[in-house]
Amino acid sequence: MHISLRAALLAGALVFSGAAIRAEPISLSQALAKGTESSPRVTQAKAQADAAEARARQAGVSPNPELSIEVENFAGSGAFQGLRSTETTLAVSQRLELGGKRSARVEVARAERDFAFLSYKTALADLDRDIRLAHAELRADEDRAVLARDNTAAAEELARIAKVLVDAGREPPLRQLRAEAALAEARAEQARTLGELLSSRRLLATLIWSDDPELSATFTDESAPPNVPVELPSLNEQLAIAQKNAALARVRLARANAVPDVTASGGVRRFAEGRETALVAGVSIAMPFRDRNRGNIDAAQSESLAAESATMLARIEATRVRQDARILLGAAEVRYEALAGLGISQAEEALRLTRIGYNAGKFSLLELLDVQTALTTAKLNLIQARLDRAEALAALIRANAL
Structure with missing residues (x-):
């Protein structure tokens, strides 16, 4: 398995053409739009925000009244045999929430709704940053793959010329061996860049939920965003504030839950013997001798401090x-x-002149390889610098998200 994969990468690198490197082009704006539209991360966060909105609506609903029917004094002994002395009571009871439970519950639900909505915005901002980074990395890997392909082609030409010169007696055999070693290194580097390029393509395709893994990043030159005023809280800070507000609301709810509710009831009672009726009424309230909700209150206060x-x-x-x-x-x-x-x-002009001199026998192969290496290093540094700029820009845009 590993051997076949390695062979496939090497074979693919050797035939890697410009058309293969530049696959289906996608701009940064297109990638961002597709990711926002299709990513499960966004769908999940949006669904959680919708659920929190529904809970906020439900939190303001009062308890339902209860209808009860009670039958007494039947199937007994003596005067209570059968249904002659039956008493039937039909009553309606209603639990009355005291201590501000309803308003406290609504406040908690609204704070959690705000937190969920900010979490949704955070998911969008995080996805935006990740897509920007993946797009920039794909662009850099494409440039590295192109450079590796060009270096392989140049190494093949150098190896061919070295063989001609050695056969003609103008260069020692060691020069041909060095050229062939440089060619092997170039092919290995091309295989490595191919693997990284394929990985970057799949990462971007995954982030934007694309069925096409053959993507090519088009160059995007964005300017730095303007400075955000210091007084404007960042998205992460807003998220922390929303969490703090929810914690404060839970403290109030815990205190409200310590106040016992009152249940009031009223109804009508019918006496089977004589067929008389009478009204009944009652009030019940819990006695807070044991449970005063102190544990939940203390926990909510600690969470509020945190x-x-x-x-x-x-x-x-x-x-x-x-x-x-x-x-x-x-x-x-x-x-x-x-x-x-x-x-x-x-560096490109120096390489061109050195190649001319090498073909004319004025420069050695080692000198030509040194100049080629210097140009490759310069191009790699330029690719990395552009990637560093894109990464810093993505970080700044995420930091400035509101």
Whole structure:
């Protein structure tokens, strides 16, 4: 299994053409739109928000009244034999919630609804960041695969020329061996970049819930988003605040649940003997001698304190993440601009001249390989710099999500 997979990767890399690398193109905006529309992560968060909304509606409903019928004094002995002395009572009872239970319950449900809605927004923001990162990584892996393919083609040409020169006696056999070793390294690198490219394609396809794993990321040059005012809480901070509000509401509900409810009832009683009727009424209330809900009250208060601390931490963390992301984005932009300047064009010109000199016998194979390696390193650094910029931009956009 492993041997066949390794062989397949190597064989695929050797025939990897530009058409294979540049598969079905998808822009960042298209990937974001498809992910928002199709991702199960978003569907799950939306369903949870809808469920919380339904619970908030249900929380304001009062208890239902209860209808009861009670039959007494039948099937006994003496005067109570049969149904002659039966008393039948039809009554309606209603539990009356005291202590503000209903309003406290509604407050908890609304706070949980707000938390669920913010969780839905958080899921969208997290998916947006993940898609941006996956799209940028796919673009970088495509560029690395193209570079590896070009390097393999160049190594094949060098190996061919080295063999010609060795056969003509212009180069020692060691030069041909070195060229063949460089070719083997280039093919191995091409196989590695192919594996990473296929993995990146599948990751993006999974995030956007696409049936087509053959995706190609088109280049997207986005500018940095504007600074978010300090007074505006980040999405993570809003989520922590909503959790704190829910915890405070649960404290109030726990205290309200400590107040016993009253159940009032009223009805009519019919006496079988004489067929008289009479009204009945009653009131019942629990005696809070043992259970005063102290454990739940203390637990809710502790959770409220924890939520307050979590809010403070979220505020501090949001400020740090925003500042770090903007600093990293600035550094990545400076590095990318420096690498994208004359460095690449000069390295390409140096390689062109060195190849001409090598073909003319003025430069050795080692010198040509050194120049080729320098150009490859410069291009890889440029690819990494662009990826670093995209990652920093994705982090900043997520940090600024409101």
